[in-house]
Amino acid sequence: MAKTKVSRRNKIRARIRGVVSGTAQRPRLSVYRSNKDIYAQLIDDSNGVTILSASSRAKDINELKDTKVVKAGLVGKKIAELALTAGIDKVVFDRGGYLYHGRVKSLADGAREGGLQF
Numbered sequence: 001m002a003k004t005k006v007s008r009r010n011k012i013r014a015r016i017r018g019v020v021s022g023t024a025q026r027p028r029l030s031v032y033r034s035n036k037d038i039y040a041q042l043i044d045d046s047n048g049v050t051i052l053s054a055s056s057r058a059k060d061i062n063e064l065k066d067t068k069v070v071k072a073g074l075v076g077k078k079i080a081e082l083a084l085t086a087g088i089d090k091v092v093f094d095r096g097g098y099l100y101h102g103r104v105k106s107l108a109d110g111a112r113e114g115g116l117q118f
Contacts, residue, residue: 013097029091054079072103073110080114
């Protein structure tokens with residue numbers, strides 16, 4: 001099988017998911033990065049439920065004419081704000097097979113600034 005970026009990321013993603021698992025008290029903060037946008041979800045793996053989500057496609061973030069890294073930081077702050085109103089302050093971070101760099105790091109830093117503990 002040809003090794004592609006996607007197959008490499010999926011292999012890393014599976015390895016991370018073998019270790020990282022979310023509960024209702026401490027959900028998994030999952031990150032998905034497309035070429036244009038970034039998405040974050042808080043997931044309770046014990047029940048298989050997405051608790052809440054945020055993305056750079058939200059109207060207040062999308063209408064900003066800023067870089068993707070800055071928008072990712074805003075998504076992190078937004079998910080932290082939503083989580084705190086839902087009574088969640090601790091999460092486990094799932095980088096989804098992406099390098100902890102750039103937009104993924106910016107989202108994590110924004111979530112920390114917003115009050116989430118990893």
